Amino acid sequence: MHKTKDTSSTTAARVEALLARMSLAEKVGQLNQIGGAEWSPGPKPEDIIRQGGAGSVLWLNDTRRFNVLQKVAIEESPSGIPLLFALDVIHGYRTIFPVPLAMAASWDPAVAELAQSVAAKEARAAGIHWTFGPMIDIARDARWGRIMEGAGEDPFLGAAMAAAQVRGFQGTDPTDPERVLACAKHFAGYGAADGGRDYDPVFLSEAQLRNVIFPPFEAAVKAGVGTFMSAYMDLNNVPASGNRWLLHDILRGEWNFEGFVVSDAMAVGSLVTQGFARDRRDAALRAFDAGLSMDMASNTYLEHLAALVSEGALSLEALDAMVRPILTIKVRMGLFEHPYAEEGLLERVVALPEHQVAARLAAQRSMVLLRNEGGLLPLSKDLQNVAVIGPVADSMEATEGSWMVFHHQPAAVTVLQGIRAKLPGARVTYAPGPEIRRVSRSPFEDLESKPLEPPQTPEAAEAAFQTAVATARDADLVIMVLGEKADMSGEFASRSTLDLPGRQEELLRTIAALGKPVVLVLLNGRPVSSVWAAEHIPAILEAWEPGSQGGAAVADILFGDVNPGGKLPVCVPRSGGHAPLYYARTLTHNPEGNPMYRWDSPTTPLYPFGFGLSYTTFACSNLELSESQIKVGASVAVSVEVTNTGKVAGDEVVQLYIHQRWGSDSRPVRELKGFERVTLQPGETRKLTFHLGPAELGYWSTNAGRWVQDAAAFDVWAGGDSQATLHAEFEVIA
Ligand code: BGC
Numbered sequence: 246m247h248k249t250k251d252t253s254s255t256t257a258a259r260v261e262a263l264l265a266r267m268s269l270a271e272k273v274g275q276l277n278q279i280g281g282a283e284w285s286p287g288p289k290p291e292d293i294i295r296q297g298g299a300g301s302v303l304w305l306n307d308t309r310r311f312n313v314l315q316k317v318a319i320e321e322s323p324s325g326i327p328l329l330f331a332l333d334v335i336h337g338y339r340t341i342f343p344v345p346l347a348m349a350a351s352w353d354p355a356v357a358e359l360a361q362s363v364a365a366k367e368a369r370a371a372g373i374h375w376t377f378g379p380m381i382d383i384a385r386d387a388r389w390g391r392i393m394e395g396a397g398e399d400p401f402l403g404a405a406m407a408a409a410q411v412r413g414f415q416g417t418d419p420t421d422p423e424r425v426l427a428c429a430k431h432f433a434g435y436g437a438a439d440g441g442r443d444y445d446p447v448f449l450s451e452a453q454l455r456n457v458i459f460p461p462f463e464a465a466v467k468a469g470v471g472t473f474m475s476a477y478m479d480l481n482n483v484p485a486s487g488n489r490w491l492l493h494d495i496l497r498g499e500w501n502f503e504g505f506v507v508s509d510a511m512a513v514g515s516l517v518t519q520g521f522a523r524d525r526r527d528a529a530l531r532a533f534d535a536g537l538s539m540d541m542a543s544n545t546y547l548e549h550l551a552a553l554v555s556e557g558a559l560s561l562e563a564l565d566a567m568v569r570p571i572l573t574i575k576v577r578m579g580l581f582e583h584p585y586a587e588e589g590l591l592e593r594v595v596a597l598p599e600h601q602v603a604a605r606l607a608a609q610r611s612m613v614l615l616r617n618e619g620g621l622l623p624l625s626k627d628l629q630n631v632a633v634i635g636p637v638a639d640s641m642e643a644t645e646g647s648w649m650v651f652h653h654q655p656a657a658v659t660v661l662q663g664i665r666a667k668l669p670g671a672r673v674t675y676a677p678g679p680e681i682r683r684v685s686r687s688p689f690e691d692l693e694s695k696p697l698e699p700p701q702t703p704e705a706a707e708a709a710f711q712t713a714v715a716t717a718r719d720a721d722l723v724i725m726v727l728g729e730k731a732d733m734s735g736e737f738a739s740r741s742t743l744d745l746p747g748r749q750e751e752l753l754r755t756i757a758a759l760g761k762p763v764v765l766v767l768l769n770g771r772p773v774s775s776v777w778a779a780e781h782i783p784a785i786l787e788a789w790e791p792g793s794q795g796g797a798a799v800a801d802i803l804f805g806d807v808n809p810g811g812k813l814p815v816c817v818p819r820s821g822g823h824a825p826l827y828y829a830r831t832l833t834h835n836p837e838g839n840p841m842y843r844w845d846s847p848t849t850p851l852y853p854f855g856f857g858l859s860y861t862t863f864a865c866s867n868l869e870l871s872e873s874q875i876k877v878g879a880s881v882a883v884s885v886e887v888t889n890t891g892k893v894a895g896d897e898v899v900q901l902y903i904h905q906r907w908g909s910d911s912r913p914v915r916e917l918k919g920f921e922r923v924t925l926q927p928g929e930t931r932k933l934t935f936h937l938g939p940a941e942l943g944y945w946s947t948n949a950g951r952w953v954q955d956a957a958a959f960d961v962w963a964g965g966d967s968q969a970t971l972h973a974e975f976e977v978i979a
Pocket of ligand 1 (some may be wrong): 736
């Protein structure tokens with residue numbers, strides 16, 4: 246009786262008709278998102294929903310319960326408006342894909358799109374309409390735990406990955422029952438937290454924001470993202486969730502974003518905690534005025550917005566304008582026609598074999614070969630006696646990685662399993678070595694009421710250490726699988742060091758001293774650094790947190806069924822003390838020469854941005870420009886040839902960097918402005934063409950206070966990483 250069934254009327258007309266009959270309280274309700282988890286604060290969801298007091302529910306992952314709550318919304322609430330069910334589906338729902346940082350290491354937007362389309366299909370089958378992803382914060386500090394959730398340090402790569410993920414989640418048709426609404430988060434600057442400490446204040450100039458932090462967000466808007474999430478932290482002393490410049494001037498004013506903005510969890514209420522708002526009423530008023538549409542779980546809007554309107558502090562027109570995009574999305578998604586989830590559908594969708602195929606492909610494409618001295622890799626499948634050592638070698642949790650959906654049961658192929666599957670007749674022994682664990686318990690464990698397991702005693706750890714060494718001693722070749730547990734990266738998981746946690750490096754050194762060939766496989770959400778390993782371990786594969794098929798993909802690469810072609814989406818610093826570190830820095834007055842001149846340790850990365858090896862070799866040549874001089878506003882075409890100069894087929898990611906030699910502002914030593922991942926047979930050559938025009942050559946200038954494109958000389962490099970030497974130059978004239 247409440248439902249608008251007339252699909253012939255336009256979306257706008259349906260939304261206006263709804264608004265016309267909704268009470269003030271119901272309008273406020275649409276702006277309120279409530280927690281559906283057992284531990285969520287506030288009254289029982291049913292009671293709020295029945296009064297029309299909620300537009301969306303989060304932290305619930307239960308198809309039956311979705312339908313129960315939806316029924317209350319539709320049949321018992323005054324206007325019968327369906328709920329939007331939201332959850333963090335970050336890198337897979339049931340089929341788990343590599344963490345987003347790893348996906349960025351594929352330098353393959355198509356595979357990121359594929360991954361998120363599978364995640365969307367599974368999540369939607371479970372009844373989820375809306376994911377809080379993609380997370381597209383540029384992060385240049387590897388100590389920050391959430392670096393694992395984004396595409397790394399670079400705005401150009403980050404923008405490509407942001408757009409791809411939005412396409413993957415949302416598709417092109419909002420009524421598509423196999424897609425979910427996406428949410429670009431966290432707007433903006435969260436990845437630049439002081440010292441990499443989660444939630445700490447952020448200080449970024451307007452030029453840094455516009456040139457580095459915003460490009461992925463603007464790309465998400467252009468890709469049609471339906472929603473944004475405001476960040477938690479202070480941005481230049483104004484919390485992002487109360488920041489009108491961000492949420493109104495930039496997002497709506499400049500980018501014409503027409504969707505809606507949800508706060509991060511409890512962030513509206515936190516405006517008081519952060520010393521910005523006087524009280525919760527003030528917090529509601531200021532977040533609303535800033536352009537924040539939906540209050541995630543702090544109840545501040547629910548408590549105060551209606552009174553603020555009645556008192557005249559907010560206009561009804563402003564309230565309607567805030568509600569309109571939420572209703573529009575619900576109408577467009579077809580929720581009024583199809584509000585319920587089909588129970589049982591999920592199991593059928595999850596069983597689709599192509600999902601595991603996609604997970605294996607994504608994992609293969611995201612891994613980065615960091616070292617391969619003497620061609621130790623690929624390994625022979627004739628090996629008879631192999632030891633697999635390390636605390637994450639047989640851990641499904643570490644293989645799937647950080648941030649699973651609630652109540653997820655880990656089910657990944659571990660590296661040990663992957664290796665055993667490649668060597669069916671061989672002796673493959675395994676020892677984990679001493680356990681690794683977080684310094685402090687993760688709050689997520691408390692939320693899910695996980696029992697507290699007592700730590701290994703020093704004696705037990707020592708025994709495990711000795712067993713691992715003995716196991717290695719008995720083998721012909723050792724594969725060490727080291728890194729981080731899943732809860733060591735992600736939210737609440739910043740670290741002050743990038744060392745391998747626990748006694749892992751000590752174990753690595755001890756086993757390497759046995760004199761056997763040692764291969765190191767790293768499973769980690771953030772870059773970890775071992776300068777010693779980079780110098781002494783002949784073969785190192787960065788496998789990240791590779792997801793459901795991670796161990797199978799590692800084995801595919803170790804045994805040469807797949808040739809690795811991923812490249813680092815971040816510089817790997819030599820230690821935590823070297824962070825933040827990124828390649829696109831500006832020059833100092835003493836630029837090159839001995840970096841120790843100005844610091845007590847090399848300031849160069851352990852591995853540079855864009856770096857990654859292959860089982861074959863590549864050469865780039867014939868870097869040519871269509872013109873040597875162009876006018877401001879014109880474009881130049883840059884072509885380069887890439888040849889597979891080795892003996893096996895493989896992938897190279899050809900990267901194009903520019904440098905502007907002088908200008909209105911100092912410009913970074915290099916900036917990525919083009920890339921393409923290509924597969925080449927031995928001896929094959931491919932010619933690639935990139936274009937450099939105003940979008941690539943312009944930037945936001947601090948000095949001019951606006952976007953500029955300068956007349957200046959430019960360097961261009963093309964090659965396989967950010968230290969490429971193949972060079973050309975051109976000039977832009979006025
Ligand atoms: C995180 C967000 C997440 C939200 C909802 C917050 O703690 O910062 O990224 O989407 O919780 O789970």
